[in-house]
Amino acid sequence: MSTRQYNYLIVGAGFAGSVAAERLASKGNKILLVEKRNHIAGNAFDEYDEHGILVHKYGPHIFHTNSKKVFEYLSQFTEWRKYEHRVLANLDGELYPIPINRTTINKLYNKNFTTEDEVKEYYESVREKRSPILNSEDIIVNQVGVDLYEKFFKYYTKKQWELDPSELSSSVCGRIPIRTNTDDRYFTDQYQFMPKDGYTKMFEKILAHPNIKILLNTDYKEIINKIEFDKIIYTGPIDSFFDYEFGKLPYRSLHFEWENHKTEFYQKVTSVNFVNSEKYTRITEHKYFSNQKSNTTTITKEYPQMEGEPFYPIPNDENSVLVTKYKSNVSKLNNVKFIGRLAEYKYYNMDQVIGRILSLY
Amino acid sequence: MSTRQYNYLIVGAGFAGSVAAERLASKGNKILLVEKRNHIAGNAFDEYDEHGILVHKYGPHIFHTNSKKVFEYLSQFTEWRKYEHRVLANLDGELYPIPINRTTINKLYNKNFTTEDEVKEYYESVREKRSPILNSEDIIVNQVGVDLYEKFFKYYTKKQWELDPSELSSSVCGRIPIRTNTDDRYFTDQYQFMPKDGYTKMFEKILAHPNIKILLNTDYKEIINKIEFDKIIYTGPIDSFFDYEFGKLPYRSLHFEWENHKTEFYQKVTSVNFVNSEKYTRITEHKYFSNQKSNTTTITKEYPQMEGEPFYPIPNDENSVLVTKYKSNVSKLNNVKFIGRLAEYKYYNMDQVIGRILSLY
Numbered sequence: 001m002s003t004r005q006y007n008y009l010i011v012g013a014g015f016a017g018s019v020a021a022e023r024l025a026s027k028g029n030k031i032l033l034v035e036k037r038n039h040i041a042g043n044a045f046d047e048y049d050e051h052g053i054l055v056h057k058y059g060p061h062i063f064h065t066n067s068k069k070v071f072e073y074l075s076q077f078t079e080w081r082k083y084e085h086r087v088l089a090n091l092d093g094e095l096y097p098i099p100i101n102r103t104t105i106n107k108l109y110n111k112n113f114t115t116e117d118e119v120k121e122y123y124e125s126v127r128e129k130r131s132p133i134l135n136s137e138d139i140i141v142n143q144v145g146v147d148l149y150e151k152f153f154k155y156y157t158k159k160q161w162e163l164d165p166s167e168l169s170s171s172v173c174g175r176i177p178i179r180t181n182t183d184d185r186y187f188t189d190q191y192q193f194m195p196k197d198g199y200t201k202m203f204e205k206i207l208a209h210p211n212i213k214i215l216l217n218t219d220y221k222e223i224i225n226k227i228e229f230d231k232i233i234y235t236g237p238i239d240s241f242f243d244y245e246f247g248k249l250p251y252r253s254l255h256f257e258w259e260n261h262k263t264e265f266y267q268k269v270t271s272v273n274f275v276n277s278e279k280y281t282r283i284t285e286h287k288y289f290s291n292q293k294s295n296t297t298t299i300t301k302e303y304p305q306m307e308g309e310p311f312y313p314i315p316n317d318e319n320s321v322l323v324t325k326y327k328s329n330v331s332k333l334n335n336v337k338f339i340g341r342l343a344e345y346k347y348y349n350m351d352q353v354i355g356r357i358l359s360l361y
Numbered sequence: 362m363s364t365r366q367y368n369y370l371i372v373g374a375g376f377a378g379s380v381a382a383e384r385l386a387s388k389g390n391k392i393l394l395v396e397k398r399n400h401i402a403g404n405a406f407d408e409y410d411e412h413g414i415l416v417h418k419y420g421p422h423i424f425h426t427n428s429k430k431v432f433e434y435l436s437q438f439t440e441w442r443k444y445e446h447r448v449l450a451n452l453d454g455e456l457y458p459i460p461i462n463r464t465t466i467n468k469l470y471n472k473n474f475t476t477e478d479e480v481k482e483y484y485e486s487v488r489e490k491r492s493p494i495l496n497s498e499d500i501i502v503n504q505v506g507v508d509l510y511e512k513f514f515k516y517y518t519k520k521q522w523e524l525d526p527s528e529l530s531s532s533v534c535g536r537i538p539i540r541t542n543t544d545d546r547y548f549t550d551q552y553q554f555m556p557k558d559g560y561t562k563m564f565e566k567i568l569a570h571p572n573i574k575i576l577l578n579t580d581y582k583e584i585i586n587k588i589e590f591d592k593i594i595y596t597g598p599i600d601s602f603f604d605y606e607f608g609k610l611p612y613r614s615l616h617f618e619w620e621n622h623k624t625e626f627y628q629k630v631t632s633v634n635f636v637n638s639e640k641y642t643r644i645t646e647h648k649y650f651s652n653q654k655s656n657t658t659t660i661t662k663e664y665p666q667m668e669g670e671p672f673y674p675i676p677n678d679e680n681s682v683l684v685t686k687y688k689s690n691v692s693k694l695n696n697v698k699f700i701g702r703l704a705e706y707k708y709y710n711m712d713q714v715i716g717r718i719l720s721l722y
Contacts, residue, residue, distance in 0.1 A: 005587050038565060038575070048409040050558050052653045197411050204399060207578070214399070214577040217568070226366050226588065292413050295654055 004228040006032045006213075011220040012235030014042020015353050016340030018206050019073075020233050023361035025211035032213050032227065034220045036236075041203040043311065044350065046289075051260045053298040054198055055286040058311070059254055060085075060271060061199060064189040065351030071191040073358055077205035080193035083289065085186040086269040091151055091276055098273055099186065100144065100152060101179035108151070116180035123178065136165035136173035143178050156275045160304050161252060161314065169315035171347070189351075194289050235340040237310055238326045246325045249345060251310030255303040266297050279303060313345040365589040367393045367574075372581040373596030375403020376714050377701030379567050380434075381594050384722035386572035393574050393588065395581045397597075402564040404672065405711065407650075412621045414659040415559055416647040419672070420615055421446075421632060422560060425550040426712030432552040434719055438566035441554035444650065446547040447630040452512055452637055459634055460547070461505065461513060462540035469512070477541035484539065497526035497534035504539050517636045521665050522613060522675065530676035532708070550712075555650050596701040598671055599687045607686045610706060612671030616664040627658050640664060674706040 008024055010017045013035035021031045039045055043058035062085045065071055088095040089104075096104045102119050105111055113119050126145035130138040136157060140149045149165075153173055157165045165173055177188075185192075195202040207214060215223070220236070234241055239249040257280070270288040273281060280301035287297050313319070323345045330338050339356065341348050348356070369385055371378045374396035382392045400406055404419035423446040426432055449456040450465075457465045463480050466472055474480050487506035491499040497518060501510045510526075514534055518526045526534055538549075546553075556563040568575060576584070581597075595602055600610040618641070631649040634642060641662035648658050674680070684706045691699050700717065702709050709717070 005584075038569060048413070048415070052409070052413060052415070052651075052655075054409070054413070208399060210578070213579045213583075216575040216577065217571070218574045222574075223366075228587070290413075293656055294413075 004230055006030045006227065006229040008032070008231050008233060009034065009220065009224070009227065009229040010233045010235070012036075012042065012340065012342075013040040013203070013207070013214065014235060014340065015044065015350055016235040016343070016357060017042075017233065018203055019354050019357040020235075020339065020361055021212050022206045022209060023357065025209040027361075028211070030211050030213075032215060032229065033207070034215045034218050034223065036217070036219050038217050039200070040207060040214065040216075041200045044199040044203070046198040046200050049258070049260070049298055051294070051296050051298055053260070053286055053294060053296070054290045054292060055258075055298055055300070056199075056284070056289065059256065059300070059302060060284045060286075060289075061350065062187065062192075063194060063350055064187040064192045065349075065355075066189045066191070067351055067355050068191075069358060070351045070354045071193075073354065074195075074202065078202040079196040081196050081291065082192070083194040084192050085271070086184055087186050087271045087273055087282075088267075088269050089152055089273045089275045093277075095268070095272070096152075097184040098152070099177045099179055100148060101184060102182045103184065119180035123180070133170050136168040136170055138166075139170040139174045140165070140178075152275050156273060156281060159279070159281050162304070162306065163314070163316070167316060171315055198290070230335065232336040234336055234338050235343050237342045238323070238330070238338060238345055241338075241343075242326055242329050245329070246322055249319060249322055249326070250306065250314050251342075252312040252314055253305050253308035254311050255305050255308065257301040257303065258298065259301070260296050260298045262296050264295065264297065266299050310342055313341065313347060315347065319345070365591055367391045367588065367590040369393070369592050369594055370395065370581065370585070370588065370590040371594045371596070373397075373403065373701065373703075374401040374564070374568070374575065375596060375701065376405065376711055377596040377704070377718060378403075378594065379564055380715050380718040381596075381700065381722055382573050383567045383570060384718065386570040388722075389572070391572050391574075393576060393590065394568070395576045395579050395584065397578070397580050399578050400561070401568060401575065401577075402561045405560040405564070407559040407561050410619070410621070410659055412655070412657050412659055414621070414647055414655060414657070415651045415653060416619075416659055416661070417560075417645070417650065420617065420661070420663060421645045421647075421650070422711065423548065423553075424555060424711055425548040425553045426710075426716075427550045427552070428712055428716050429552075430719060431712045431715045432554075434715065435556075435563065439563040440557040442557050442652065443553070444555040445553050446632070447545055448547050448632045448634055448643075449628075449630050450513055450634045450636045454638075456629070456633070457513075458545040459513070460538045460540055461509060462545060463543045464545065480541040484541075494531050497529040497531055499527075500531040500535045501526070501539075513636050517634060517642060520635075520640070520642050523665070523667065524675070524677070528677060532676055559651070591696065593697040595697055595699050596704050598703045599684070599691070599699060599706055602699075602704075603687055603690050606690070607683055610680060610683055610687070611667065611675050612703075613673040613675055614666050614669035615672050616666050616669065618662040618664065619659065620662070621657050621659045623657050625656065625658065627660050671703055674702065674708060676708065680706070 007029035008031050010021050010033045021033045025031050044061045045057045049055045087098045089098040123144050128141050128145050130142040133139050140153050266285050271282050271284045280303050282302050283299050285299045368390040369392045371382050371394045382394045386392050405422045406418045410416045448459045450459040484505050489502050489506050491503040494500050501514050627646050632643050632645045641664050643663050644660050646660045
């Protein structure tokens, strides 16, 4: 092992950086974990707001996975509470289960389907075959036709991305299943839980290793030439690492408006998506995450926007050309590993990024 | 201004270190603030517990001051809620106002005093003149005689310090006033408030300056030879700085036992002091600090002990000899400033340490 001060400089204290720090520290490596913000946990950061409600500061984070390995890894650092995410779509003021399921179809088209086959037949009768599947419009219309596409996907996606689904990779809308049964859970993974005391507490435990030093409020560029280390793990935006050499990569950002209401519950489920009205995409009611009791409730309205902190890579052809250029830069570097949603310009769920780190370290 | 990486290395992110960091950063200095724990705010740290109650993790911290300057300084970083601290003494199962006031005397001795003069006369009739005043027994007995001393001070102080008041500097018990009126507030300062969203939130704002880099989980000794800086401000234990050269200074520590009760309130006031029973000194009910609503309530029982993290310097002759030795070491150092309760081995209230930093920087 090197005699340098740190074996690893890790940039970013979100899931990618924190799990890498823990894995490497537990093997005897000395880690300096540098974070631009004044807190750990990345966008999974939660805290109690001024009304005493535990809120997801950067939008709802729902932990779900089919990976026993990932679940057991995190279980070292938190207890869990059972949590199944449910979402309703607000369409013309009426509420429908999302993802689309049998209940959605029955209510919307005044049907009485009782079997999966009936619904499958219905989708078959309205779908419009597209081949090849090139984009997010194709992938939905190919399954359920134009009417359901327009009602539940087209405008919502436009609000979310400022792009028509036809301009977005099929992976964006393709992530959302189309159901024939009445399952109204947003996810169907085997493990669906919330960290019992919240994500931030779980991160505190992940990082509670004497070999991990945490430097907050600091851009790694301010210190990189002043400290000694062997290797870098970089989890920040890939374009920023290379000083935007080939131009800025666009990231979708979010603006949150917070409201506290003097009522026990504001809405029936955690998230209501507004699929054909409002400028915000969705309203999230945070109490559902923790099941806490309170006379008031805190909600957020999410307004997607281009400016602001990077949240989502925008997967389309133009951007993937740009990313490829940056990635060829990465391949020339020794001792720097790029991991995570921002560093790989790739949408990862939480469990995916954790799984990736666990297999690497 | 120096071209070194940091103008100041500040050790400890409690009030002394954090306020110094803010003052110096605002004048253009680059600061590295190093903290051994995984959080800022020192012993004033508060957070929501697993029951959603905001708790003072290292015991009750009551902000009170007569200094307009200190109050206005902190007001840049927090809003406030009015809070007046009230304490009751549990003596043989009965509750009495503390500090001792007219109500205490009337209830305890079955009197009906209605004026300050009557109570003053009473104290005069029971006091036992001591001169010189050498210790904490002297200062109380000299004011109110042996019975009140034994009832409210002797055993409580022994529990707190493992020393008889006669072995402790008069400053310890002398801090607590003896009243002739019916004022049952613990403090009478002009400004008595709680930071509206808690101490930790206030510290986050104090430290939210781009010139302040915060390094958590780190003993300054691990990094001091690896970074460049002009000056040190040290707020940790003075004996540890000098590697216990003259021996270890004793600090009084606390062990906290936490309980959550399924009731709206557990006791009538924030703190109940057990003056002649129990092994714990007091029970503190945290909800009173924030006035939050909840069906449950969290309390702590405080057990003073010698082992554990340093809380209070122990002011007696033996220790002050030792401190003087260490302080003569300090005077030989250039570019290191020792400030705060641990670095000066001196009891400071929060406002006192802030006032001291403000006058220095």
